[in-house]
Amino acid sequence: MDTTFIKHDLVNKNTDAFNTFFDAVFPKCYAIAIRYSKTEQQSKDIAQRCFTASLKNFLMSTTEHYDESAFIRAYIVCVVTHLLSERTGELIADSITISPYRKNDSNTLFSSSEYYKNYTSDEVIGHIRKLNLIQQIIYNMSCIDKFTDVEIARIIDHHPLSIKSMLERAKHKLYSSIKTAI
Amino acid sequence: MHKQLQDNEIEQHIVSCLSNLTVAYPPEVKESVYKEFANQKFLTKDFRISLQGLLRSKAVIYTSVSIISTVILIFILSILFKPSEKKEASSPNIISNQQQDSLVPKINETTPTATPIISHKDTIPTTNSTITNTHSVITQPVISDSTHTTTSITTRNNTISAKTISSNQKDSLTGTLKQPTSTPIQNNTLSKKQKKPHKPQNNNTINDAVLPVLQPKPPSTTTTTEIKEEE
Numbered sequence: 001m002d003t004t005f006i007k008h009d010l011v012n013k014n015t016d017a018f019n020t021f022f023d024a025v026f027p028k029c030y031a032i033a034i035r036y037s038k039t040e041q042q043s044k045d046i047a048q049r050c051f052t053a054s055l056k057n058f059l060m061s062t063t064e065h066y067d068e069s070a071f072i073r074a075y076i077v078c079v080v081t082h083l084l085s086e087r088t089g090e091l092i093a094d095s096i097t098i099s100p101y102r103k104n105d106s107n108t109l110f111s112s113s114e115y116y117k118n119y120t121s122d123e124v125i126g127h128i129r130k131l132n133l134i135q136q137i138i139y140n141m142s143c144i145d146k147f148t149d150v151e152i153a154r155i156i157d158h159h160p161l162s163i164k165s166m167l168e169r170a171k172h173k174l175y176s177s178i179k180t181a182i
Numbered sequence: 183m184h185k186q187l188q189d190n191e192i193e194q195h196i197v198s199c200l201s202n203l204t205v206a207y208p209p210e211v212k213e214s215v216y217k218e219f220a221n222q223k224f225l226t227k228d229f230r231i232s233l234q235g236l237l238r239s240k241a242v243i244y245t246s247v248s249i250i251s252t253v254i255l256i257f258i259l260s261i262l263f264k265p266s267e268k269k270e271a272s273s274p275n276i277i278s279n280q281q282q283d284s285l286v287p288k289i290n291e292t293t294p295t296a297t298p299i300i301s302h303k304d305t306i307p308t309t310n311s312t313i314t315n316t317h318s319v320i321t322q323p324v325i326s327d328s329t330h331t332t333t334s335i336t337t338r339n340n341t342i343s344a345k346t347i348s349s350n351q352k353d354s355l356t357g358t359l360k361q362p363t364s365t366p367i368q369n370n371t372l373s374k375k376q377k378k379p380h381k382p383q384n385n386n387t388i389n390d391a392v393l394p395v396l397q398p399k400p401p402s403t404t405t406t407t408e409i410k411e412e413e
Contacts, residue, residue, distance in 0.1 A: 022212060026212070047207070051215060052215055124196050128196075
């Protein structure tokens, strides 16, 4: 696919070019919005706003060639900043009381690896949405979208060491919730 | 160890599930996104490239700066010079000053022509003796009384020839400035003579001089009385 041609047509607002670009990119963006948001309606709104914003930034930029990973990373940053701007009265991740880890729970269940492999993505997303917003953002950015601690710290405006500790707490909370569910 | 292995397995499973996740989006979203996209304004590629080329080219910047600076200088100069010309043309005082300036050199040109003629007349001592006194009077009222200077100079220029004035200018100027002690005695006497005609008291003296012409009338009256008595 000639991405330069697509960008030129997108700037000229060609409908066919927009449809091809939208069908190729928007499903991934929508899935990311689902992972980062708390509800389905919020994921729709975030996906629309942040996709249009990142597309505008791409078309206004000087780069002629489309890079999917760069576009997705810019989209994730846009989603995170949008969520943090909308956050009101949200608890900080450090102040959340994490449930104590139960040693004897579900050890037998996870002994068989085939069991949790059948665990669907919707169920995983449901458990991720149980996390705090900051924990959800940090876990998604670090474990799934492969952002570094320094990058996350810049985006969220926290210290990298606190990001690492918050990530450990988010993992502990998520896995414990999954183990208890199973 | 078993717990860590379980956590790692869970993490790998979550990442595998969510990393390449593609969700079927509802068709409503596409329409709304396209509407937002269509309402936005983007700069065209050709215009952006041309704009960047203009901004990057230093020659264009330097030429534009130089053109702007020259235009500003021309504008400032036009503002500075136009009002001065208008003032010179409009104000009559400046023209009169120019006329006076044009007249001053004419006077200076006449004086050198007069001096050689006066040098011939400097040989005559008797006539110049009176003239020098008068001219010393002319010079001092210029310093003392500013009001009477014009009248005295004009009258005496009329009476006295230009030859004598020009000859005495050097003597009077040098004499008055270098020897102020000798001249004031003459000047005092002569200044009183000059000042008297201007004052109203001098007019009284003139009337007194006229009266003797009228005085003979009373004798005439007396003669008439005498004739009446004789009759």
